[in-house]
Amino acid sequence: MVQEQIEVLFDADRIASRVTALGQEIARGEPSDLLIVVILKGSFVFAGDLIRAIEAAGTSARVDFMTLSSYGSKTESSGNVRVVHDLSEDVEGQTVLIVDDILESGRTIAHACDLLRKRKAADIKTCLLLDKPEKRLMDIEADYLGFEIGDIFVVGYGLDFANKYRGLPYIGSIRAS
Ligand code: IMP
Ligand code: MG
Numbered sequence: 271m272v273q274e275q276i277e278v279l280f281d282a283d284r285i286a287s288r289v290t291a292l293g294q295e296i297a298r299g300e301p302s303d304l305l306i307v308v309i310l311k312g313s314f315v316f317a318g319d320l321i322r323a324i325e326a327a328g329t330s331a332r333v334d335f336m337t338l339s340s341y342g343s344k345t346e347s348s349g350n351v352r353v354v355h356d357l358s359e360d361v362e363g364q365t366v367l368i369v370d371d372i373l374e375s376g377r378t379i380a381h382a383c384d385l386l387r388k389r390k391a392a393d394i395k396t397c398l399l400l401d402k403p404e405k406r407l408m409d410i411e412a413d414y415l416g417f418e419i420g421d422i423f424v425v426g427y428g429l430d431f432a433n434k435y436r437g438l439p440y441i442g443s444i445r446a447s
Contacts, residue, residue, distance in 0.1 A: 426440050
């Protein structure tokens, strides 16, 4: 049987203080009529904490959700981004902040930005919990970023391996042995 070992990279306290700081940065940098577009599933825990941090810093953003998929159950991106579940809000003329878990090749975020641009969003910014710059294939960077990491596979705090480990309170790197 395959055993997975997880090594803690960012514990709950470290995540909480970074998310509080991000909320303050966003509240300072973005307008009060901001629409947050949460990319599911991996960012649902991060987005829940981030939205409360933004609110605590004085900005009451609106929220909508979109499920995008580029991974199967493996640890390599397929390169094919699919809209599994679409937004319910009209984004035309809106200032939008896309919130996602990880910027890797950049395909997921590039796809989301293209989609919102086609729907005539007035301004599109991005907020990512994690960035793996070594894996980038597209010319795209996060406007707001939690942490930079190397080329490792991570789980916890909403992130999964084969839809497992999303409930871990920390972010850890996983190795199959
Ligand atoms: P990209 O489209 O290559 O930038 O991949 C980004 C997406 O792949 C993220 O939104 C995650 O859902 C997923 N992903 C990338 N790296 C990891 C990881 O280390 N753990 C869990 N999911 C990951
Ligand atoms: Mg994702």
